[in-house]
């Protein structure tokens with residue numbers, strides 16, 4: 394049989410191992426907790442609305458309306474081919490649209506996109522004019538400041 398001092402030493406060793414196990418376990422536990430990085434699901438820019446979808450085969454144009462201005466004054470497309478304009482109205486509470494005209498005086502409308510109130514992204518789809526040449530686009534709300542050349546090739 395074991396002598397009493399052997400039992401005592403055995404118990405000491407057992408308790409030491411148990412104590413070490415608890416310490417190591419708690420350190421390991423907190424380490425693995427620290428490694429858990431909370432993931433934030435990607436948020437759609439338009440809240441709950443699905444992102445506008447592109448039209449396959451169409452000329453893709455990105456157009457931004459911000460601070461009462463377009464981000465470009467020059468756009469182009471291929472004659473008689475579909476055009477898909479991803480229109481990003483970034484002005485909160487402000488009406489903007491994209492409209493295409495045949496003349497510099499903006500009297501002959503070819504396409505007039507629906508007015509949008511920002512911030513919102515809309516897709517406008519229409520067929521480019523069948524005749525190549527210079528056309529004119531604008532926002533129908535901001536006639537003087539949001540205008541540009543639309544070249545059909």
Ligand SMILES: [Cu+2]
Pocket residue numbers: 458461488489490532533534535539
């Ligand atoms: Cu506008």
